[in-house]
Amino acid sequence: MSQKRILIVGGVAGGASCAARSRRLDETAEIIMFDRGPYVSFANCGLPYYVGDVIVDESKLLVANATLFQERFNIQVCLEHNVRTIDRTAKTIEVENLKTGEIRQEAYDALVLSPGAAPIRPPLPGIDLPGIFALRTIPDSRKIRQWITDHQVKTAVVVGGGFIGLEMTENLLHRGIAVTILEQMPQVMPPLDREMVTGVHDLLRSQGVQLCLSDGVERFDPVGDGEGLQITTASGQVHRADLVILAIGVRPENQLARDAGLKIGERGGIQVNEQMQTNDPQIWAVGDAVEVQDFVTQTPIQIPLAGPANRQGRIAADAIAGRPSTFRGVQGTAVCQVFDLTIATTGASEKTLQRLEIPYHKVYLHPGHHVGYFPGAKPIDIKLLFAPDTGKILGVQAVGEEGTAKRVDVIAMALQQGGTVFDLEEAELCYAPQFGAAKDPVNFAGMIAANHLRGDAPLAQWSDPDWRSHLLLDVRDPDEFERGHVPGAVNVPLNSVRDRLATLPSDQPLYVYCQVGQRGYYATRVLRFHGFQAYNLTGGYKTYEAIEAT
Secondary structure (H helix, E strand, C coil): CCCCEEEEECCHHHHHHHHHHHHHHCCCCEEEEEECCCCCEECHHHHHHHHCCCCCCHHHHEEECHHHHHHHHCCEEEECEEEEEEECCCCEEEEEECCCCCEEEEECCEEEECCCEEECCCCCCCCCCCCEEECCCHHHHHHHHHHHHHCCCCEEEEECCCHHHHHHHHHHHHCCCEEEEEECCCCCCCCCCHHHHHHHHHHHHHCCCEEEECCCEEEEEECCCCCCEEEEECCCCEEEECEEEECCCEEECCHHHHHCCCCECCCCCEECCCCCECCCCCEEECHHHEEEEECCCCCEECCCCHHHHHHHHHHHHHHHCCCCCCCCCECCCEEEEECCEEEEEEECCHHHHHHCCCCCEEEEECCECCCCCCCCCCEEEEEEEECCCCCEEEEEEEEECCCHHHHHHHHHHHHHCCCEHHHHHHCCCCCCCCCCCCCCHHHHHHHHHHHHHHCCCCEECCCCCHHHHCEEEECCCHHHHHHCCCCCCEECCHHHCHHHHHHCCCCCCEEEECCCCHHHHHHHHHHHHCCCCEEEECCHHHHHHHHHCC
16 A cells, blocks of 8 residues: 555644544554644633633643654644645645744645634724733633733623633633623624523623623723723723623634635635535545535535534545545534523524525423422423424524533434434433433423424414414413513413303414413313314413513
8 A cells, every 4th residue: 555645734623633533544644734833632612711710720621732643643743833835736735834934845645624713803993902812722811811810800891792702701700800791793692593592691690791782892992091901882882991802703714725726615614525625636624614514504604613623524534545424514513601501502593594594483492401399400491493394303492500401412413313393202311300301301392393283282473473463361370470471461370261261252363371381282272172273372471571581
């Protein structure tokens, strides 16, 4: 077997997994990795927790070092080396040693690009002032930690309320720093639908976070006394801070590929096929720099997540070794913890389905994460999206204190297998009182959706206007009704529904709700058995309050 020369540009998740997999598939290949930074493989997802002193030992962030790659895998790692150009005709790259300034050419049989993504730094006035940081690497985290110590930071502004923004907010608060979040969108966690993060907004405010939504940054200015920064927003608000964290998002590092004439997608990522191959048959690309296909919507997408990057690296290695492995696309499965709340999602959001004009139905539910009789049951707010004709799962979002990620993981696997709400209805999951229930929240989500599709208990949506012009029945107990109800609702407690049938109009639809949906379901079944056009407003009063709060 002739020796193959595999060069990999960039490490971390995609590049490092490709290198290790390539060695496992080919013991004779010469494999060399190049990285501009001082580390080849580190846990960038742990960086906010290092800043917040939750992780106190920096070495714990190192997944693998150059010595391990050399000694265990016989892979050469060239750190602080910048790959400047690619000559596709000669099949060479030009590499600069950033420590010595030496420039050399390296030939390849297969080239893998894993340059990652860079934090977005919009060209705003004052964006390069001292005290303004983005967090992407271990050196970034060191600089932030040093700034906090040297300047005795008491106040911070976090620009952006996505995953990194919220994790940084929590960790800065952990260090006793007051935080203001500036988010241009009307919500934090933009990948989720707005009503699903109402509780997250409430929690942030309860922790003392100043939450400024629908307001982006206009400019940064130094404070006159030389200490701190002044941040002016588009609405004219002014905030003072000792530290600014930019968490606006990332952009693919595509310049090397672009200069080499490789195709770039509409979202800025390097275009690849299902084997992670670019338009050059000898060049592959993986990780945050690539544009792939959304598994649900079948549209191009660029998602910087470690899980897909690892899988892409393995598939590129397989392809180089001649194996037929293919990448199925990404579904955006992600999770984030904010204080006591876990926020998890997979698949498409409602706003994405609306934008792409993909038909869908939805259900809301608020089950406990385990049985109510066992101490400590916590509710999980769940939103399930599915196809109206087949019940095929399109996406799910969940927010709760306990058991949230588990439920989204189960549904993520069902989605990956092309599963339907009927599959969720029948899913057999672990049950003991402290872990779940005989009817797990996953089962409940499937049952509610399946009952709707079968016509047994059709659902209505709070976002639809129809219920506002017809009789609205609140079937909760009178004391619940008194504590708060939808304006115009008539209180007919569930246990009284059968006795009150003669008082209800039979010539118009009846819209029913309870606190979270279960009693509304029971009432809807009774009413429909007696010939009424009854619809259960999904998610009950709890969902109504969340939607009204947006």
